[in-house]
Amino acid sequence: MLIPLAMGGMLAGCTGPLSTLAPAGPTAGSIASLWWVMLAGATALFALVMGLFALVMLRPDWARRISPGRWIVLGGLVLPAIVLTPLLVFALLTGERLLPRLAADPMRIEAEARQWEWTFRYPAAGGAETRGVLHLPAGTPVDVVVTSTDVIHAFWIPRLAGKIDAVPGHANVLRIEADRPGTYQGLCNEFCGVGHTGMRFDVIVHPAVEFPASLAAAAAGKVQP
Amino acid sequence: MSSSQDDTATSGASQPAASAGAALSLHRQLTEIWKTGPGWQRLAAVNHSVLGIRFMVTALVFFGIGGVLGMLTRVQLATPMATFMEPGTYNQVFTMHGSIMLFLFAIPMLEGIAVYLTPKILGTRDFAFPRLTAYGYWCYLFGGTILTVSLLAGVAPDSGWFMYTPLSSNVYTPGINADVWLLGVTFVEISALTLAVEIVVSILTMRAPGMSLDRMPIFGWYMLVTALMMILAFPPLILGSILLESERAFGLPFFDPTRGGDPLLWQHLFWLFGHPDVYIIFLPMAGLLSTMIPVLAGTVLVGYRAIVVAIIGLAFASFGIWVHHMFTVGIPHLALAFFSTGSAIVAVPTAVQIFAWLATLAQGKPRWNVPMLYVFGFFSTFVMGGLTGVMLAIVPFDWQAHDTYFVVAHFHYVIAGSVAFPLFGALYYWLPLLTGRVAVYRLSVPAFWLIFVGFNMTFFLMHLVGLLGMPRRIYTYPDVESWTWLNLLSSVGGFIMTIGFALAVIDLLAQIRFGRRVRRDPWKAATLEWAMPIPPAPYGFASLPHVETRADRLAVGEIAPALARGEGYLGFTRHGWQETLGVHMTTGAPEQLIVLPRATYLPLWTALATAAAVLSMLAKLYWLTALMAAVTIALFVFAARMAGFDRDYGRMPVGRGVSLPVHTEVVHPPAWWALVFTLVADATLFTSLVFGLLFLWISAPNWPPNGVPDTDLALALAAMAALGISALFARAALRALVGRRTPRLWMGLATLALLAAIGLAVVLIAGIVPHPSAHALGATAAALLTFVVVHAGIGLLFLLTATLRLASGHASPRRAIDLRLARLWIDYTAITGAVAIGLVLALPALVTMLGMRP
Numbered sequence A: 001m002l003i004p005l006a007m008g009g010m011l012a013g014c015t016g017p018l019s020t021l022a023p024a025g026p027t028a029g030s031i032a033s034l035w036w037v038m039l040a041g042a043t044a045l046f047a048l049v050m051g052l053f054a055l056v057m058l059r060p061d062w063a064r065r066i067s068p069g070r071w072i073v074l075g076g077l078v079l080p081a082i083v084l085t086p087l088l089v090f091a092l093l094t095g096e097r098l099l100p101r102l103a104a105d106p107m108r109i110e111a112e113a114r115q116w117e118w119t120f121r122y123p124a125a126g127g128a129e130t131r132g133v134l135h136l137p138a139g140t141p142v143d144v145v146v147t148s149t150d151v152i153h154a155f156w157i158p159r160l161a162g163k164i165d166a167v168p169g170h171a172n173v174l175r176i177e178a179d180r181p182g183t184y185q186g187l188c189n190e191f192c193g194v195g196h197t198g199m200r201f202d203v204i205v206h207p208a209v210e211f212p213a214s215l216a217a218a219a220a221g222k223v224q225p
Numbered sequence B: 001m002s003s004s005q006d007d008t009a010t011s012g013a014s015q016p017a018a019s020a021g022a023a024l025s026l027h028r029q030l031t032e033i034w035k036t037g038p039g040w041q042r043l044a045a046v047n048h049s050v051l052g053i054r055f056m057v058t059a060l061v062f063f064g065i066g067g068v069l070g071m072l073t074r075v076q077l078a079t080p081m082a083t084f085m086e087p088g089t090y091n092q093v094f095t096m097h098g099s100i101m102l103f104l105f106a107i108p109m110l111e112g113i114a115v116y117l118t119p120k121i122l123g124t125r126d127f128a129f130p131r132l133t134a135y136g137y138w139c140y141l142f143g144g145t146i147l148t149v150s151l152l153a154g155v156a157p158d159s160g161w162f163m164y165t166p167l168s169s170n171v172y173t174p175g176i177n178a179d180v181w182l183l184g185v186t187f188v189e190i191s192a193l194t195l196a197v198e199i200v201v202s203i204l205t206m207r208a209p210g211m212s213l214d215r216m217p218i219f220g221w222y223m224l225v226t227a228l229m230m231i232l233a234f235p236p237l238i239l240g241s242i243l244l245e246s247e248r249a250f251g252l253p254f255f256d257p258t259r260g261g262d263p264l265l266w267q268h269l270f271w272l273f274g275h276p277d278v279y280i281i282f283l284p285m286a287g288l289l290s291t292m293i294p295v296l297a298g299t300v301l302v303g304y305r306a307i308v309v310a311i312i313g314l315a316f317a318s319f320g321i322w323v324h325h326m327f328t329v330g331i332p333h334l335a336l337a338f339f340s341t342g343s344a345i346v347a348v349p350t351a352v353q354i355f356a357w358l359a360t361l362a363q364g365k366p367r368w369n370v371p372m373l374y375v376f377g378f379f380s381t382f383v384m385g386g387l388t389g390v391m392l393a394i395v396p397f398d399w400q401a402h403d404t405y406f407v408v409a410h411f412h413y414v415i416a417g418s419v420a421f422p423l424f425g426a427l428y429y430w431l432p433l434l435t436g437r438v439a440v441y442r443l444s445v446p447a448f449w450l451i452f453v454g455f456n457m458t459f460f461l462m463h464l465v466g467l468l469g470m471p472r473r474i475y476t477y478p479d480v481e482s483w484t485w486l487n488l489l490s491s492v493g494g495f496i497m498t499i500g501f502a503l504a505v506i507d508l509l510a511q512i513r514f515g516r517r518v519r520r521d522p523w524k525a526a527t528l529e530w531a532m533p534i535p536p537a538p539y540g541f542a543s544l545p546h547v548e549t550r551a552d553r554l555a556v557g558e559i560a561p562a563l564a565r566g567e568g569y570l571g572f573t574r575h576g577w578q579e580t581l582g583v584h585m586t587t588g589a590p591e592q593l594i595v596l597p598r599a600t601y602l603p604l605w606t607a608l609a610t611a612a613a614v615l616s617m618l619a620k621l622y623w624l625t626a627l628m629a630a631v632t633i634a635l636f637v638f639a640a641r642m643a644g645f646d647r648d649y650g651r652m653p654v655g656r657g658v659s660l661p662v663h664t665e666v667v668h669p670p671a672w673w674a675l676v677f678t679l680v681a682d683a684t685l686f687t688s689l690v691f692g693l694l695f696l697w698i699s700a701p702n703w704p705p706n707g708v709p710d711t712d713l714a715l716a717l718a719a720m721a722a723l724g725i726s727a728l729f730a731r732a733a734l735r736a737l738v739g740r741r742t743p744r745l746w747m748g749l750a751t752l753a754l755l756a757a758i759g760l761a762v763v764l765i766a767g768i769v770p771h772p773s774a775h776a777l778g779a780t781a782a783a784l785l786t787f788v789v790v791h792a793g794i795g796l797l798f799l800l801t802a803t804l805r806l807a808s809g810h811a812s813p814r815r816a817i818d819l820r821l822a823r824l825w826i827d828y829t830a831i832t833g834a835v836a837i838g839l840v841l842a843l844p845a846l847v848t849m850l851g852m853r854p
Ligand SMILES: [Cu+2]
Pocket: A113, A116, A152, A153, A154, A188, A189, A190, A191, A192, A196, A199
């Protein structure tokens, strides 16, 4: 009863504004593909082990024909080796592709966290600054330099990419890219005190050609909701 | 007991009693010696059966409290924008839910199981240090009470159960909330650590004669590996808590990035503990399963050796992969690949165990009964949690799933489902042992299905809501997301699960009251805990068996009556002693007669003094803390002063024609090994401190400090020399005592040398540049030197105890354990002291090298 319900829920709910399964950028896209591959593998493995459990309980005569040593070697060594090796290789390659260092020197944006709001600075745009709203150009990789002035926070836009922590005293870099213009949501993903729940931000992605003008207008407006 | 009984028993030592009448009289004599008194005397209990049950019952109470807190979070999250709780309250509730479940339920529960079951399965009468068990229990009870009361008072910890700094520092959490966590949990942890040492020493030295390590039932291996892991895993957290508390209380900036500390150091120390902790909780449950499954299937365990290798491998691996909890803190990619691979490889030893259990079931004729239902529950939750664990070990996926409800779902499958199901299965399986009654299953089956369905409904759906982007630790959420209905169903599932647990507890209580009486071994099991009348008498075995095969395939039905008639070892009483046997660590050959201490209030008083020290620290009455710490130490010295005998006995008959020396007269009694393993724990703490210094030097912001450390070379060398000399004097003292000369002069000189070392180290601390509160460099230098002072101080206590015991006749050339312990401790102090002071001397060079830092 649970599994079909869950599956239905998964398909219906994939489209949420914070859903990692509704990717809107290359990084979130490849991680979502990784997830679907792992889900298929995990479902098969779960069915296999529980099927074996049902077998030994319901058809012990059949199960007894496999020697004990073979159970342990096949299940404990061969099976994990078959499953883990390709998974790890695939995952490492995916991780490698997501690294900031692989593309040449994209635009940098600074994201500074404090209890409980986000400030974004755009050094390439003459030090423009926005609060609570991150402006991005579409189809362009951007390196976000994430810092904190007080406690640890984490910078996360689920539909664009994974998260990275904002650790006081350290600067972490996260590469993000949005495929299309639109509005997305970001949030703080490391517990940071009583205001943690409300520490969200909006992400407005502009067409790349309009980005400088839109950013300038937004920064000049200064007043943020 | 009367002295005439005493005499007949002694003279009859070599003649086993033959008739049932003799068995009954032996039972009466042993009970008189081993029993815990009625009324208030229960507070003096040191018996492992009594204390094991207390641990388990107390842990179940905390399980109830933690469960209620968990349900409160589900009420709050059932609907969007709920106003049931304020965010501040919610933060306390989820922090305490995690802290209680892990520190006050899971760990003490496994300790209770270890204390209750291990001596019985290994065929001995008690653990090695009954008074320490009692002290550990009281510390757990008082520490847990402090934490719970803080919740009622509204000042409970609220920074999350892993207490990340700087949020938990005094700048961002100025109240006592974080202090409650640091002091309360450390209090409980230290009690867990003492128990871990006791479990290791007891398993290694106190088994049935003939039980070599490879004949030990698999449960013994699981407990041995678990306790060794505790010895290595708790010290980093204890060190972290001490450093964080001294940052909060005295301003030493170990984790403050503005003064050369680094919040990431806390995360490393925490997860160095936190990751192995998952296995520390899981392995005993796997041990219960490995014991139950063969019996339920009517066969023997398949793959004994493979399982032993697997759990040792798992233990090693678990210390190498703590960083997988920190994949998002900004760690170099190569390191991520290493930790990711390591985390995935953990699947191998886990799979070995799962398939060994499947093979065992396949070899036998498994019966569907209530414990087996819980085995089924375990299999499904554990496989599910294991699979999502492999997913989370994959770094890119973790970047998305980290700190979302996907992780919450994962770890509830791994450490809630995979603990609760085996635990309740084990409760049903071993309840006849505890109560002498077998179950009449009425409520048991519906209770199981309610738990099973409720559990999966609650936590399976959390995977989805996590993937849909719901972060953990938010107190509410807006109604716009697809999260709403998933959360509501999770909460409904939570209530179903809670009702199931409540029914299961009622069912268990009903069986304690109304179960059908049985004499022994209702499961046709083949391990020694069933080779006794049930419920067990306080002495456990009326006489100890000699084991000649692997001790999980014994003919329990034949052994039990013979043991009850006193036909094994020690089937008699003498001098009112609580006697059991010590064996060779690997071969199991009997080596010593161990005489255990009897019931005493001392553990209670000592734990009360310790609790007073903790409470006064919370109240910031540091003078009272110092006083109460001194009282605690004095009580320990007092307990040590009275231990053992004030005369030599030589070899004593122990039955079956064997004579053995008393434990006071052997070179390596359990106390020796206890100190060895304590020093292993202590060395882990010291290594973590050195790691901390090097970590800050390599990665912390705001280095180098203003002002270069300039340690007085002459003073430092003099301190090192004083430590070395005290070690030499301590050795000379031991040689003198064993050689029948008086050791007093050497002991006095060793004392003076230690005092000199302490004085010099204190002068060095006073001169540290930069000032310890100004920069982490000074703070770590102070921590290293304080470590030396504390250890030299404890060395003084060892010498003091030895002096008192020499004076009272408790030490003699044959009973030289006191000076052996003192020698070992002071050797260790001299070695770690040299490293610590050497590091302090090397600090200027380290700072100069900072130019090379990337
Ligand atoms: Cu935050």
